[in-house]
Amino acid sequence: MLLRHTTKEIKEREALTVNPAKTCQPIGAMYAALGIHGCLPHSHGSQGCCSYHRSTLTRHYKEPVMAGTSSFTEGSSVFGGQANLLEAIGNIFSIYHPDVIAVHTTCLSETIGDDIPQIVSKAKEDGKIPAGKYVIHTNTPSYVGSHVTGFANMTRSMVEYFSANTGVKKNQVNVIPGWVEPSDMREIKRLAKELGVKIVLFPDTSDVLDAPQTGRHQFYPKGGVTIPELISTGDSLATIALGRFASTSAAEALDAKCKVPCEILDLPIGLEATDRFIDTLRTVAGVNVPDSITEERGRLVDVITDMEQYFYNKKVALFGDPDQLIALTEFLVTLDMQPVHIVTGTQGKRFEERIRKILKSKVPNANVRQSGDMFLLHQWIKNEPVDLLIGNTYGKYISKDDDIPFIRFGFPILDRVGHSYFPTVGYQGGIRLLEKILDAVLERQDRDAGDTNIELVM
Amino acid sequence: MAILEQRQKQVYTKGQSVFEMECNKPSLAGSVSQRACVFCGSRVVLYPIADAVHLVHGPIGCAAYTWDIRGALSSGPELHRLSFSTDLQELDVINGGEQKLYCALSELIDRYHPNAAFVYSTCIIGVIGDDVAAVCKKVSLEKGIPVLPVDSEGFKGTKKDGYRAACSALFKLTGQIPVDNMSQYSMNIMGEFNIAGETWLIRSYYENMGIQVVSCLTGDTRIDDIQRSHGAALNVVQCSGSMVYLAKMFEEHYGTPYLRVAYFGIEDMSEALYSVAKFFKDPEIMRRARELVREEVEVIYPKLLEYQQKLTGKRAAVYVGGAFKAFALVRALRLLGMKVVMVGSQTGNKDDYQQLRNICDEGTIIVDDSNPLELSAFLREQEVDLFIGGVKERPLAYKLGIGFCDHNHERKKPLAGFAGMLNFAAEIYSSVHSPVWRLSPYRQKSNQDAADKTDFQDSKACVFDSPTGFSRVYKNA
Incomplete structure (x- = not known):
């Protein structure tokens, strides 16, 4: 135990x-x-930060993850990190040849008060940034928000640095996918293609972290949104931001900067959220939904219908990132399941409000917490046991101790593969989630069945 | 291939130039270094102490990334596998985090009743200036257990400085209580972390020799073992970086002598036992050591020879944290008939690299604080069949289509000790000869070449010398 x-x-x-x-x-x-093609992320702080992030991403994606670090020393913490960043920019362009360096800060450089744009201007003046190359940045103090906030901030910076309104509209739609897997990004592109809508997806880690x-070893794999594509987002018809927590900031920045109107949706996980995504994409692009997508949807509904008896009233505990949890909670309700405990570590009152709204009639007394932790979740489970636990790898301790069927979903997943390759967004992704839920629930039923009542046909 | 100009003196090919390794220096800014930070060093050393709580004082990341990622096993309590943080927020950074630390520590100790608490300072603590030591002292008095600050602000040096900070914290636990009933043949195992249960193996060897193992720092250890550790007659230190500091502190304060050993490979493992036996100058202990080595080697050697036949001539590259591990790996790989064509470490010092140079063959590349671009170039240029490294190196090898062995946190079977050597050989064999490489475009040709050669090659006889002249010659059966 x-x-x-x-x-x-x-x-x-x-x-x-x-x-x-x-x-x-x-x-x-x-x-x-x-998720930017030819980009080297750069961590402006101590070496450990960069090392930990690379290791964690590597464990989750089973892929090499490249990123530079300013390698702060005691001196930098006293005198500021300008010298380190200038040196880093010079070194990176001379040896790693990226198209873009994307600098993010850390708690250390934030607290010292390094002014990144000023340092980057200095680098430009000193001729350290070759023609046609870029250095972008975002502020990511570790003591504010969570990893989701950092994702949102860097995505917004892509807009701030690149998006340009030339005055000539392009027949394309921006889609900001939120922090989802490379497989999900690939699936969103496939759905758009099926609809016949040209989209610019940013960021896009497909063909980067599923190479x-x-x-x-390709230092810069072939995937990622390109700089010309990012620039062109300012001329798009509209922006669809998926996931309020991860994508709103960039979408609103694009609206403010280039007057590209935006729709903010939930992540298209599950039937209804995918419906809204398809419908919005159809509307803003002015296209009709092809039969192929209607049929995909039909297949998802068909699986739910076939197996509805196994979903009914099963209690579920889930934890992870707010955008994922909101969409998943809605899907579970669609399935007639009961999400009873829901925890995210990320801050946001909106999270609790939104979840409560979804659960209003189904589970009015659900335990919902933003800025929570897994200890609290476990305590809730001890008070009200569940039939299923959904969350990242760290759920395995609770699952093992309390003998609860467990589905890995979210970030990080350190002990299984599949998330990089099989999407959970879209109708197809919905079917995959159903398969996982049913596998877990039915395996348990089989395990607990006696010789007399084990069933062959389920 | 391209090496950053300032890094030219950190890469050396034996036999090609004057050997003058520039190491022990901070990484070049902008380099995609494989190194970590001071906090990381402290965290890995203290992590295995399972009946203490480990509270990370700072924003959430440092606690999240180090949550149960080191496979250090415990035979009892499991507190070390949980993640505790003060999760500092913006206001704490502005107003200081001492109060929050005090509350968190008190809550933590009340809830878990640990035998001690370690409080790790992260980068930001060094900047906002919390008096962590004062809070620890206060809580220690209130709760009646040792509460130890670890000065592990990430930017204050390299991982090695983190080892030092961890050793200082550990040392404070010692010397407080009187120790009686210690055998004259007693020792502490230092620098062994029980990854995949290795400490249990090593400990059993020493105990079978008739030696009392007072504590193991820090694999599967308990606070009260550490508190009695100054009573031991000898410290035996593995791993050059992490715990030599502690051994030196023991020597200075308690007059405890220490030996440096390694437990990887038959030669080093045998030597680790013989050197301890020799130290105690007791014929019975030496007799038992010889017997133990003989018995263990007799079990594994025939099997090792089988692997050796399959591995002879294969080319290996090694990139690990500490240089001492690199020495042992070079020897162990050589025993398996493999040729080490590249070897490097994150934190080796001048002496380490000199010693590496001495044991390596002509043409071997020796590298300090390398990066993925260099590493993948070396792996290809040197036509490597096997790469030994850690988490960030694994996908590099796999992308190139090269076998891999994790000799770091993620080893799943013990690789130390005699049984570990066999696991090591088995793991290497299965990776080097995995059929998957046949599917890799880069390896298709070289695999074809290998298949054309005959399977059988003569294995060299292998000689083991004990310090007292005891020797056995194992011949290929």
Whole structure:
């Protein structure tokens, strides 16, 4: 019993976080930056930050993850990190040849007060930035928000640095996918193509963090949104931002900067959220939904219909990032399941409001918490046991201790593969989620069945 | 290939130039270094202490990224596998985090009743200037357990400085209580972290020799073991970087002598036992050591020879954290008939690299604080069949289509000790000869070449010398 210390009795903690359901901003900025083609993310802080982010992303994606660091020393923390960043910019362009360096800060450089744009201007004056190359930045103090905030901030910076309104509209739609897997980004592009809508997806980590085995290590894999594409987002018809927490900031910045109107939607996870995404994309692009997509939708509904008896009233606990949880909660309700405990480590009152709204008639007394941790989730589960647990790899301790069927979903997943390759967004993604839910629930039913009542046909 | 100009003196090919390694210096800004920070060094050293709580004082990241990622096993409590943080927010940074630290520590100790608490300072603490030591002292008095500040602000040096900070914290636990009933043949195992249960193996060897193991720092250890550790007659230190500081502090304060050893590979493992036996100057202990080595080697050697036949002539590259591990790996790989064509470390010092140079063959590339671009170039240029490294190196090898062995946190089976050597050989064999490489475009040709050669090659006889002249010659059966 690894979590033998978790007590049923819940006492509000003032200052202590036990087993977090979030991590810090910079890793989100690094992940987002990897979704720009030819970009080297750069961590302006101590070496450890960069090393931890790279290791964590590598463990999740099973891919090499490249990023530079300013390698702060005691001196930099006293005199500021300008010298380090200038040196870094020079070194990176001379040896790694990226098209873009995407600098994000850390708690250390934020607290010291390094002014990144000023340092970058200096680098430009000093001739350290070759013609046609870019250095962009975002501020990601680790003591504000979470990794989701860092992702949102870097995505907004893409708009701030690149998007341009030339006055000539392009027949394309911007889609900001939120912090989802490369597989999900690929699926969103496929759906748009199926609809016949040209989209610019940014960031886009497909073909970056799901690169094929070629016998070569490509420092800059072929995927990622390109700079010309990013520039062109200012001329798009509209922006669809998926996931309020991860994508709103960039979408609104694009509206403010280039007057590109935006629609902010939930992540297209599950039936209804995908419906809204398809419908919005159809409307803003002025196209009709082809039969092929209607049929995909029909297949998802068909699976739900076929297996509805197994979903009914199953209690579920879930934890992870707010955008994922909002969409997933709605999907579970569609399935007639009962999400009873929901925790995100990320801050946001809106999260609780939105979840409560979704659960209003189905589970009015659900436990919902923003800025929570997994210790609290475990305590809730001890008070009201569940049939299913959904969340990242760290759920395995709770699952093991309390013998709860467990589905890995979210970030990070350190002990299984699949998330990079099979989407959970869209109708197809919905079917995959159903398969996972049913596998978990039915496996448990089989395991617990006796010789007399084990069923062959389910 | 391109090497950053300022890094030219950190890359050396044996036999090609004057050896003058510039190491022990901060990484070049902008380099995609594989190194970590001071906090990381402290965290890995203290992490295995399972009956203490480890509170990370700072924003959430440092606690989140180090949550249960080091496979250090415990035979009892599991507190080390949980993640505790003060999760500092913006206002805490402005107003200072001492109060929050105090509350968090008190809550933590009340809830978990640990035998000690370690409080890690992260980067930001060094800037906002919280008096962590004062808070620890206060809580220690109130709760009646040791509460130890670890000065591990990330920017204050390299991982090695983190080892030093961890050792200073550990040292404070010692010397407080009187120790009786210690055998004259007693020792502490230092620098062994029980990854995949390795400490259990090593400990059993020493105990079978008739030696009392007082504590193991820090694999599967308990606070009260550490508190008695100054009573041991000898410290045996593995791993050059992490715990030599502690051994030196023991020597200075308690007069405890120390030996440096390694537990990887038959030669180093045998030597680790013989050197301890020799230290105690007791014929019975030496006899038992010889017997143990003989028995263990007799079990694994025939099997090792089988692997050796399959691995002879294969080319290996090694890139690890500490240089001492690199020495042991070079020897262990050589025993398996493999040729080490590249070897490097994140934190080696001048002496380490000199020693590496001495044990390596002509043409071997020796590198300090390398990066992925260099590493993948070396791997290809040197036509490597196997790469040994850690988490960030694994996908590089795999992308190139090269076998890999994790010799860091993510090893899943013990690789230390005699049984570990066999696991090591088995793991290397299975990776080097995995059929998957046949599917890799880059490797298709070289695999074809290899298949054309005959399977059988003569293995060299292998000689083990004990310090007392005891020797055995194992011949290929």
